[in-house]
Amino acid sequence: xxxxxxxxxxxxxxxxxxxxxxxxxxxxxxxxxxxxxxxxxxxxxxxxxxxxxxxxxxxxxxxxxxxxxxxxxxxxxxxxxxxxxxxxxxxxxxxxxxxxxxxxxxxxxxxxxxxxxxxxxxxxxxxxxxxxxxxxxxxxxxxxxxxxxxxxxxxxxxxxxxxxxxxxxxxxxxxxxxxxxxxxxxxxxxxxxxxxxxxxxxxxxxxxxxxxxxxxxxxxxxxxxxxxxxxxxxxxxxxxxxxxxxxxxxxxxxxxxxxxxxxxxxxxxxxxxxxxxxxxxxxxxxxxxxxxxxxxxxxxxxxxxxxx
Amino acid sequence: xxxxxxxxxxxxxxxxxxxxxxxxxxxxxxxxxxxxxxxxxxxxxxxxxxxxxxxxxxxxxxxxxxxxxxxxxxxxxxxxxxxxxxxxxxxxxxxxxxxxxxxxxxxxxxx
Amino acid sequence: xxxxxxxxxxxxxxxxxxxxxxxxxxxxxxxxxxxxxxxxxxxxxxxxxxxxxxxxxxxxxxxxxxxxxxxxxxxxxxxxxxxxxxxxxxxxxxxxxxxxxxxxxxxxxxxxxxxxxxxxxxxxxxxxxxxxxxxxxxxxxxxxxxxxxxxxxxxxxxxxxxxxxxxxxxxxxxxxxxxxxxxxxxxxxxxxxxxxxxxxxxxxxxxxxxxxxxxxxxxxxxxxxxxxxxxxxxxxxxxxxxxxxxxxxxxxxxxxxxxxxxxxxxxxxxxxxxxxxxx
Numbered sequence: 001x002x003x004x005x006x007x008x009x010x011x012x013x014x015x016x017x018x019x020x021x022x023x024x025x026x027x028x029x030x031x032x033x034x035x036x037x038x039x040x041x042x043x044x045x046x047x048x049x050x051x052x053x054x055x056x057x058x059x060x061x062x063x064x065x066x067x068x069x070x071x072x073x074x075x076x077x078x079x080x081x082x083x084x085x086x087x088x089x090x091x092x093x094x095x096x097x098x099x100x101x102x103x104x105x106x107x108x109x110x111x112x113x114x115x116x117x118x119x120x121x122x123x124x125x126x127x128x129x130x131x132x133x134x135x136x137x138x139x140x141x142x143x144x145x146x147x148x149x150x151x152x153x154x155x156x157x158x159x160x161x162x163x164x165x166x167x168x169x170x171x172x173x174x175x176x177x178x179x180x181x182x183x184x185x186x187x188x189x190x191x192x193x194x195x196x197x198x199x200x201x202x203x204x205x206x207x208x209x210x211x212x213x214x215x216x217x218x219x220x221x222x223x224x225x226x227x228x229x230x231x232x233x234x235x236x237x238x239x240x241x242x243x244x245x246x247x248x249x250x251x252x253x254x255x256x257x258x259x260x261x262x263x264x265x266x267x268x269x270x271x272x273x274x275x276x277x278x279x280x281x282x283x284x285x286x287x288x289x290x291x292x293x294x295x296x297x298x299x300x301x302x303x304x305x306x307x308x
Numbered sequence: 309x310x311x312x313x314x315x316x317x318x319x320x321x322x323x324x325x326x327x328x329x330x331x332x333x334x335x336x337x338x339x340x341x342x343x344x345x346x347x348x349x350x351x352x353x354x355x356x357x358x359x360x361x362x363x364x365x366x367x368x369x370x371x372x373x374x375x376x377x378x379x380x381x382x383x384x385x386x387x388x389x390x391x392x393x394x395x396x397x398x399x400x401x402x403x404x405x406x407x408x409x410x411x412x413x414x415x416x417x418x419x
Numbered sequence: 420x421x422x423x424x425x426x427x428x429x430x431x432x433x434x435x436x437x438x439x440x441x442x443x444x445x446x447x448x449x450x451x452x453x454x455x456x457x458x459x460x461x462x463x464x465x466x467x468x469x470x471x472x473x474x475x476x477x478x479x480x481x482x483x484x485x486x487x488x489x490x491x492x493x494x495x496x497x498x499x500x501x502x503x504x505x506x507x508x509x510x511x512x513x514x515x516x517x518x519x520x521x522x523x524x525x526x527x528x529x530x531x532x533x534x535x536x537x538x539x540x541x542x543x544x545x546x547x548x549x550x551x552x553x554x555x556x557x558x559x560x561x562x563x564x565x566x567x568x569x570x571x572x573x574x575x576x577x578x579x580x581x582x583x584x585x586x587x588x589x590x591x592x593x594x595x596x597x598x599x600x601x602x603x604x605x606x607x608x609x610x611x612x613x614x615x616x617x618x619x620x621x622x623x624x625x626x627x628x629x630x631x632x633x634x635x636x637x638x639x640x641x642x643x644x645x646x647x648x649x650x651x652x653x654x655x656x657x658x659x660x661x662x663x664x665x666x667x668x669x670x671x672x673x674x675x676x677x678x679x680x681x682x683x684x685x686x687x688x689x690x691x692x693x694x695x696x697x698x
Contacts, residue, residue: 025386048497055491062690063532063698064481064515067488068508074491075504079366082497086350089332095352096329120689120698152349170698178696286492294495296620297556298330300613301354307612308355330496351498354609361602362498365505 016217021147024090032216035209036146037093038107039218044084045102045109047077049283053117054126062120066170070123073163080156087148103288110134111269112199114277121174121181121188127167129189129196129234131160136230137200145217168237175242182242189238190246197261198269200227231259332381333359335367339374350381452591453516456584458523464581470524471544473585474534475671476573477517478545481535482679483566484510485686486549487559495556502602506563509595516588523584536690540683541673547662548631550670550678557620560606562628564648565635567600572641604648611652618653625649625657633661634669 008027015022022028055074061067085095101107112130117123138157144150174181201223204210213219221229231250238245249262271277330352336345348367353359359378368374460466487507494500518531548566553559574596577589610621637645649656668674690698 051492051500058488058491059485059685060689062536062693062696064511064518064535066698068511068515071488071491071504071508071511075501075508078497078500078504082351082366082501083349085497089350094329173697176697178693180693181696290493290495293493294499294556296614296616297495297499297610298354300617301358301609302330303617304609304613305355352496353498357605358498358609361502361605365501366498 016145016215019143019145019217021150022145023147031212032218033091035213035216035218036149037088037091040084040088040091040146040149041093041098041101042108042110044081044088044098045107046113047081047084049102049109049113049287050130051077051081052283052286053113053115053279054123056117057120057123060120061123066123069166073127073166076159076163080152080159083152083155084149087146087152090148091146099287099291103284103291105275105284108273109283110199111272111277112195113283114272114280115191115195116279118191119184119188121171121184122192124167124170124174124185125188125192127163127165128171128237129192130199131164131167132234132237133196133199133230135160135164136226136233140220140226143217143220168241171241171243185241186243189243193246194264194268195272197227197230197264198272200224200230202266202269228258231261235259330354333363333378334381334384335359335363336377336379337363337367337374342374345375345377353378356380452587453584456587458584460524461582466524466526469582469585470521473517473521473524475544476570477514477521477534478543479549479566479570480510480517481514482543482545482682483549484508484514485682486551486553490553490559499556503559506599506602509592509599513588513592513595516591517585520582520584520588524582532690536687537694540675540679543670543673543675543679543683545670545675546631546634547670547676548628548634550676550682551628551631552678554627555620555624556606557610557617557624558628560603560610561621561624563599564603564607565628565632565645567596567603568641568644569632569635569637571596571600572638607648607654608652611649611654621652622654625654626659629657629659630662634671 009029012022012026012028012032015026022032051074054070054077058067058071058074061070085093085098088098089095098107102109112133117126135157138153138160141153142150142157144153171185174185201207204222204224207223210219210222214222235245235250247262249260251260252258253260272280275281331354332350333353333356334350335348337348338345351359351362351366353362356378360376363376363378368376460469484507487503487510490503491500491507494503514535515531518534522529522531522534548562551558551562553562571593574589574592578586578593580586580589607621610617612618613621646656662669665674690696
């Protein structure tokens with residue numbers, strides 16, 4: 001018995017309304033499938049590109065323990081990327097195709113990774129602020145309406161909570177250390193604070209698709225909600241560390257029950273997302289060269305498999 | 309608006325299939341104290357031996373040995389536990405869409 | 420809003436400390452290989468000789484891990500990223516255990532970090548094989564194969580060492596090295612018996628690295644194993660003479676290749692810029 005589009009659509013909407021999962025073999029609107037593929041793919045791309053700024057410091061890590069932790073963290077990020085590509089593939093995408101789209105700019109990744117890592121303190125600050133912001137974004141996604149994505153997110157969130165703790169622990173150690181270490185941490189925070197706030201995307205007023213994404217269970221909170229939550233969680237952590245967040249307007253507002261904070265430089269955000277950030281070209285070039293240089297290797301494996 | 313049904317695809321929707329693309333394998337793990345294998349995700353490999361190695365690297369992450377099964381995705385035949393059969397698009401009997409080079413139009417706005 | 424709270428309960432519970440927390444970087448479910456072993460060097464074991472041995476084997480692992488770390492974000496496929504990072508982590512772990520044992524045995528109050536970051540080049544005892552940069556994935560896998568087969572045979576013997584700590588380190592390392600060797604062999608075979616292009620690359624890689632094996636003293640079993648892999652890979656077994664020593668000295672004597680200076684400059688740079696700092 002063939003069902004009408006309307007009946008399939010009603011069943012889909014009812015599943016969403018019940019907060020149940022949509023699974024790979026379920027009927028889903030084209031728009032849902034395509035939006036979900038793009039969101040999951042861009043999340044995966046972010047994990048893979050995110051390996052670069054932190055990977056930059058593995059060989060120079062100043063203790064063997066820190067080196068091991070950082071190497072394990074970057075390896076985890078490769079793993080997260082693969083979990084997410086796998087989730088996107090359940091929707092009909094192909095990982096090689098998604099990689100092409102990343103490399104030629106048709107799909108994007110989190111713009112935070114377009115900033116350089118210039119000191120070892122950045123390793124800690126990325127763990128604290130960038131992973132912290134990512135966790136704020138990601139925990140709600142554990143309740144994503146799409147089953148494979150939600151399940152990938154649960155695993156990823158667990159691992160990233162460790163990453164954030166390790167980053168914060170490094171900063172605590174440095175802030176109890178030499179004057180040079182403290183200065184290194186503060187200088188790093190000065191560079192990464194505002195880009196971390198930008199990780200939550202443009203203000204709600206400029207995010208026209210938030211409403212549909214929220215109706216479909218693709219997005220669980222608005223950009224501004226999550227950004228506020230991140231600030232509220234992070235300010236006490238900064239105080240505990242003894243660093244100053246570079247925002248003169250940051251102060252507790254008791255009538256709102258939240259921290260007030262200054263205006264993000266949205267022009268910078270737009271420019272970086274659009275390709276004009278300090279590291280955009282380098283990040284893509286690295287990904288492209290690994291992919292291109294690896295082509296003969298991948299092909300050799302396929303040829304061997306065909307022969308045997 | 310046409311239904312998004314799945315026909316068992318015989319040709320790619322894009323112009324050029326990735327000729328060196330490694331096929332998809334599904335991964336099932338049984339932990340040390342587990343009773344049965346559980347599906348944990350998928351990965352790409354050129355052959356079953358490499359798939360097994362990659363599964364160990366990706367899904368057990370330096371843990372002690374667990375039992376790992378890898379199965380080519382297109383070898384899996386699946387049915388849905390949901391009794392509402394009519395609500396499933398006639399998708400053939402493939403549980404996942406094996407690479408169909410699905411086109412994602414660029415006018416889909418980002419979230 | 421209660422909805423908000425329950426949503427972040429997931430985060431809060433995920434952030435709960437578990438007993439495996441301190442080991443998260445290394446996976447979970449491991450037993451401590453040195454559990455129950457004290458630091459003392461047993462009578463009948465010469466501490467200075469033990470320190471030298473552990474230093475040499477630790478340096479091999481430390482420097483080779485460094486070369487593998489340089490492949491992060493450059494691997495030919497994401498699955499290889501995880502595999503290579505795993506191997507680099509295993510070797511780094513071996514380096515840490517071995518350098519720590521060396522420090523204990525020498526009794527000069529140094530630790531793994533002082534040895535890794537504050538020794539000068541001529542105090543390093545690694546073989547020159549581990550200093551080479553890999554020109555491509557064929558060189559990476561060929562060297563990994565030879566190094567792992569050699570080191571596995573060596574550590575297999577060390578599981579019976581008179582020093583219980585070194586024996587315990589070896590027992591753990593043997594499992595890891597078997598995996599590394601088998602991974603490398605799988606790739607050497609696939610590249611050797613893959614396309615014409617990959618075959619040429621694999622042969623060239625083997626030929627380029629072979630002189631460096633002169634320092635290794637491969638035992639008969641390891642050599643036979645390698646010959647078996649080369650045959651299956653349809654590669655011609657290499658026969659180049661060993662790399663010449665310099666004034667009679669090689670890596671184990673502290674005389675390295677030109678690459679070593681650059682490796683240490685990178686590896687030691689941040690630690691040396693902040694010599695009194697705790698990290």
